[in-house]
Amino acid sequence: MSLCQRCNKAPATVHLLDILPDSDEKRERHLCEQCAGEEGLTTQKHESINEILSSFIKQASGMPQKPDLACPECGMTFREFRANGLLGCPNDYNAFEKALAPLIERAHDGGTHHVGKAPRGEGGETPKFSKLAQLRRELQDAVDAEDYERAADLRDTIKSLESEQG
Amino acid sequence: MTIDELVHQVGEWLRGEGPYADIVISSRIRLARNLEAFPFLSKASDSDREQIYRVLIDSVSELKIGDDTLVVDIDDADELDRQLLVERHLISRQHAEGDGTRGVAIAEDEQTAVMINEEDHLRIQGMRSGLQLAGLFEEVNRIDDQLQQRVQYAFDKRWGFLTACPTNVGTGIRVSVMLHLPALKLTGQIEQMFRAAKEMHLAVRGLYGEGTDAIGDFFQVSNQTTLGQTENDIVEHFGSEIIPKIVKFELTAREMLEKDKSTLLDDKIWRAWGTLENARTISSDESLFLLSHLRMGVNMGRCKDIDLSKLNMLFLRSQPAHLQKLEGRRLDGEERSVARARYLRNILESNN
Numbered sequence: 001m002s003l004c005q006r007c008n009k010a011p012a013t014v015h016l017l018d019i020l021p022d023s024d025e026k027r028e029r030h031l032c033e034q035c036a037g038e039e040g041l042t043t044q045k046h047e048s049i050n051e052i053l054s055s056f057i058k059q060a061s062g063m064p065q066k067p068d069l070a071c072p073e074c075g076m077t078f079r080e081f082r083a084n085g086l087l088g089c090p091n092d093y094n095a096f097e098k099a100l101a102p103l104i105e106r107a108h109d110g111g112t113h114h115v116g117k118a119p120r121g122e123g124g125e126t127p128k129f130s131k132l133a134q135l136r137r138e139l140q141d142a143v144d145a146e147d148y149e150r151a152a153d154l155r156d157t158i159k160s161l162e163s164e165q166g
Numbered sequence: 167m168t169i170d171e172l173v174h175q176v177g178e179w180l181r182g183e184g185p186y187a188d189i190v191i192s193s194r195i196r197l198a199r200n201l202e203a204f205p206f207l208s209k210a211s212d213s214d215r216e217q218i219y220r221v222l223i224d225s226v227s228e229l230k231i232g233d234d235t236l237v238v239d240i241d242d243a244d245e246l247d248r249q250l251l252v253e254r255h256l257i258s259r260q261h262a263e264g265d266g267t268r269g270v271a272i273a274e275d276e277q278t279a280v281m282i283n284e285e286d287h288l289r290i291q292g293m294r295s296g297l298q299l300a301g302l303f304e305e306v307n308r309i310d311d312q313l314q315q316r317v318q319y320a321f322d323k324r325w326g327f328l329t330a331c332p333t334n335v336g337t338g339i340r341v342s343v344m345l346h347l348p349a350l351k352l353t354g355q356i357e358q359m360f361r362a363a364k365e366m367h368l369a370v371r372g373l374y375g376e377g378t379d380a381i382g383d384f385f386q387v388s389n390q391t392t393l394g395q396t397e398n399d400i401v402e403h404f405g406s407e408i409i410p411k412i413v414k415f416e417l418t419a420r421e422m423l424e425k426d427k428s429t430l431l432d433d434k435i436w437r438a439w440g441t442l443e444n445a446r447t448i449s450s451d452e453s454l455f456l457l458s459h460l461r462m463g464v465n466m467g468r469c470k471d472i473d474l475s476k477l478n479m480l481f482l483r484s485q486p487a488h489l490q491k492l493e494g495r496r497l498d499g500e501e502r503s504v505a506r507a508r509y510l511r512n513i514l515e516s517n518n
Contacts, residue, residue, distance in 0.1 A: 015354075016354035073205075074205045074206075074209040076208075085331060086207075086330045086331055087206055087208070087330055087331070088205055088206055088208055088209035089204075089206055090200065090206070090320035090322070090328040092206075093325050093328055100332060103332060104332050104335060104393065107332060107391075108333075108335075108391045108392060108394055109367045109390075111336065111391060111393035111394020112394060113324055113394060114322075114324060114325055114326025114327075114335075114337070114393060115394060115395065116326060116336060116339075116395070116396045116397045117307070117337065117397055118321065118323075119314050119318075119319055119321050120315075136308060137308055137311065140312065
């Protein structure tokens with residue numbers, strides 16, 4: 001294995017092909033992990049959801065907090081949530097609403113309200129479905145209801161639609 | 167169906183078909199859901215966990231997510247079986263390594279897998295090879311609708327579907343696309359892709375999801391925002407904007423390599439072939455890395471000595487748990503490296 005071209009000590013594990021601007025000249029470079037890192041070229045390091053959350057939580061930890069903020073239903077405290085990033089029960093969203101809202105907004109690129117699918121009877125915007133999806137659901141309902149005649153018709157319609165769409 | 171039968175299937179995500187299959191390995195969508203009547207898992211008692219498991223396993227079994235459904239009680243399962251399911255992307259590492267009553271229901275075609283008691287009570291996941299997000303969402307959504315007729319989800323008008331981690335709240339949707347980007351890596355442009363992805367609020371991870379490294383030029387790109395956008399907007403944005411952009415970026419890099427660096431390119435491809443065909447001991451990271459170069463050679467039409475489906479089979483079966491299942495016994499790390507080298511050599515030699 002060849003040595004890093006920058007420090008000449010560690011084995012080169014990062015291989016680069018630079019195309020210099022305004023010319024066709026190309027430059028190959030072989031660096032070790034550390035030198036690549038020092039040039040801001042590290043690979044493979046990405047923030048996980050939990051890392052992002054914990055950085056938000058750390059930033060938010062300076063915010064004024066009631067020290068005893070706790071959910072009456074599951075007993076989870078906000079402090080406990082800050083430590084592990086996971087809530088204790090659905091009611092925590094109410095119990096910690098004020099403290100959680102800014103964290104959630106940041107984690108979701110400014111999103112503050114749900115606009116997607118909602119369970120039946122919960123209002124909200126129902127997602128739009130293609131005709132095919134609608135038919136597939138009707139087919140499943142027909143099968144569930146053991147209405148096989150209708151199911152066969154629906155299956156044929158779906159097949160012809162699918163072949164149209166390629 | 168049994169877990170041992172899975173070993174002999176190639177698995178949906180490695181079928182090597184579907185739109186953009188030369189670059190997009192697989193599309194995955196999961197929905198996170200919780201039951202209203204129980205605490206989230208961090209505050210659930212053992213008896214809560216068992217009840218959640220029963221209710222959800224029964225409901226999922228009634229749905230018939232596939233022609234044949236494999237239900238695995240993960241807490242009871244053998245360690246090798248758990249690892250095998252991780253290698254096939256049917257459960258997460260977190261689920262394999264967790265504690266307490268938990269499980270998964272898997273459709274026999276491996277296109278659907280429902281995890282119970284992972285981070286949330288329920289994680290409905292669908293998988294397809296290539297870029298096939300729209301149809302996939304319809305399918306996952308259909309299962310979700312049917313489950314909603316049987317159980318009451320935790321839902322709030324403002325926050326949407328309530329999840330244990332607030333980063334999933336709202337739609338609870340995670341769209342993940344696994345990409346093979348060897349040319350961006352070889353030309354040193356992969357960092358640019360990462361930066362662009364970050365600006366678009368996407369997460370880029372390794373082969374096995376959260377907390378794993380990118381081995382062999384495989385990257386998973388997924389959305390981080392689940393609140394304030396509809397499911398359709400998220401899916402649509404991925405399928406018609408984000409992924410085609412990355413694919414184009416990779417294709418441009420491949421063209422550049424072909425035009426200006428064809429010797430270097432062929433050198434990578436045939437060195438990979440040479441090592442895989444001759445090594446006497448090889449780690450799974452090294453084999454993934456070399457198989458990745460071979461895959462690039464096949465997809466760029468420079469190596470015609472092996473087809474994609476066979477190559478995909480090598481990817482899967484050279485993984486530790488698969489290898490041990492095929493050998494029919496437990497192997498330590500060193501033994502695995504020797505068995506892996508032998509397996510790869512046999513397949514590649516018999517191919518000539």
